Amino acid sequence: MPTIGLIQSRSHASREAGIDRHVELIREAAAGGARIICLQELFTTPYFCTREDPALFDLAEPVPGPTTTELEPLARELDVVLILPLFERRTTGVYHNTAAVVDPRRGTLGIYRKTHIPEDPGFHEKFYFTPGDLGYRVWDTAHGRIGVLICWDQWYPEAARLTAMQGAEILFYPTAIGWLPQEKAQLGQAQHTAWETVQRGHAVANGCHVAAVNRVGTEGDTEFWGQSFVANPYGEVVARASVDQEQVLLADVDFGLNEEFRRIWPFFRDRRIDTYADITRRWID
Numbered sequence: 001m002p003t004i005g006l007i008q009s010r011s012h013a014s015r016e017a018g019i020d021r022h023v024e025l026i027r028e029a030a031a032g033g034a035r036i037i038c039l040q041e042l043f044t045t046p047y048f049c050t051r052e053d054p055a056l057f058d059l060a061e062p063v064p065g066p067t068t069t070e071l072e073p074l075a076r077e078l079d080v081v082l083i084l085p086l087f088e089r090r091t092t093g094v095y096h097n098t099a100a101v102v103d104p105r106r107g108t109l110g111i112y113r114k115t116h117i118p119e120d121p122g123f124h125e126k127f128y129f130t131p132g133d134l135g136y137r138v139w140d141t142a143h144g145r146i147g148v149l150i151c152w153d154q155w156y157p158e159a160a161r162l163t164a165m166q167g168a169e170i171l172f173y174p175t176a177i178g179w180l181p182q183e184k185a186q187l188g189q190a191q192h193t194a195w196e197t198v199q200r201g202h203a204v205a206n207g208c209h210v211a212a213v214n215r216v217g218t219e220g221d222t223e224f225w226g227q228s229f230v231a232n233p234y235g236e237v238v239a240r241a242s243v244d245q246e247q248v249l250l251a252d253v254d255f256g257l258n259e260e261f262r263r264i265w266p267f268f269r270d271r272r273i274d275t276y277a278d279i280t281r282r283w284i285d
Contacts, residue, residue, distance in 0.1 A: 001256070002143045004170070005034030005080075006249040008228040008241045010217030011046040015059075018044050019067070023074060029248045030078040035143040038083040038213050041151050041176040042097065045087055050220035052127045060089035063098050064108045075104045081141040083148055085174040088113070090130070097129045099148045099174060101139045109139045114150035115159060122180050122222045125152070138166040144255060151175045154199050154212065158279070164206035165268075169255045171202065173212040178224035192225055200235035207233045207262040209253050216244050233261035 007025045012018035022043060029037045042048075044067055048056045061067060063086050075082045081103055088098035088111070097114035113132025117125045136159060138147045147168030153159045154173045163171055177195060179188045196212075203210040210231045215224035228241040230251040239251035262268065278284055 001252050001254045002035040003033040003250055003252050004211060004230065005029030005032065005037040006211055006213040006228045006230070006239075006241065006251075007037065007039045007043075008214060008216055008226055008245075008247045008249060009040055009043065010215060010224075010246055011219055015044050019070065023071075025246075025248055026071075026074060026080070026082070027078070029250065030080050032248065032250045034080060034248075034250055036081040036083070036141065036146065036170075038148075038172045038174055038211060039085060040213050040215050041085045041174040042087055043085055043174075047176045047215065047219050047222065047224075049125045049128055050122050050222055052124050057089070057095060057128070060087040060095050062090075063088040063096075063100050063111055068100050068102060068108045072102055072107050075102045079104045079142070081143050081146070083146075083172055083174065085150060087128075094130050095128055096132060097125065097150055098132075099150055099172075101141065101146070101148060103139075103141050105142050109141065110137065112137050112148045112150070114153060116152040116156055118152045122220065136162040136166070138163060138168045144253075145169050146172060148172045148174070151177065154195070154202075157198075157202060157205065160202035160206055160210075164202075164208050168208060169258055170209040170211060170253060171206075173199065173210070175212055175214045175228075176224060177214060178218075178222045181221055181223070184223070188225075192227065196227070196229065196237075200231045200237070203231040203233055204235040205267060207265065207267065208258050209233065209255075211251070214241075216242075216246060233258055 088096040119126040147163035216226040
């Protein structure tokens with residue numbers, strides 16, 4: 001039964017300041033018993049997608065690259081798995097929203113590139129990110145078999161299902177989502193309810209744990225709503241962070257509960273895969 005740590009943080013003045021602060025928070029999580037630690041989406045940078053500015057591509061780095069090289073020794077020292085969401089520079093003109101998985105014994109195991117890319121007011125991600133092309137991936141880490149998806153991916157049951165079907169015991173969703181001032185009063189609570197509910201549904205439908213890690217603080221007009229959480233296979237929230245405070249959220253994750261749940265509710269057994277061919281169509285007219 002590993003303990004996981006979700007680091008809910010805010011933007012910092014520079015990459016160096018952000019790395020230093022997150023090292024402190026990683027150490028705090030490890031001291032609390034966390035063996036798998038996930039950071040928020042684009043943790044080394046502000047959430048720069050609030051506007052379109054070509055100069056902001058300078059924030060990107062190769063992955064693996066400087067950040068993974070800097071934090072791999074920390075993972076070894078603390079015996080923790082680190083999930084590091086980064087702005088990846090793949091080549092000139094091709095950039096991705098990426099998460100690297102760092103193992104304490106084998107270093108960087110690989111990367112996941114965000115598949116679903118949004119375009120909304122305050123979230124101009126299509127300007128910056130090429131859709132991921134590595135597929136949905138899982139990793140056998142020193143402390144469990146995990147899958148990683150990123151933010152907008154969390155709305156798509158297909159992504160959760162295809163990751164869980166590869167044996168992921170827990171789905172991690174590093175995230176940057178928040179309220180816009182013109183929407184919060186009327187829709188804020190409904191938006192948050194939808195966000196949490198759909199992910200709790202992924203936990204139930206796939207008989208696994210789900211962990212979502214959000215930002216806090218205000219950047220531009222966006223007020224990130226925090227409330228990082230962990231849900232078990234029954235969709236119960238077993239840990240939830242605050243709305244507006246930087247926080248290390250710890251939760252014990254019982255992978256044996258996944259097996260118990262799937263024996264009682266064998267959704268994978270009862271899937272009618274012979275009826276699903278149309279799922280690859282854009283729409284059914």
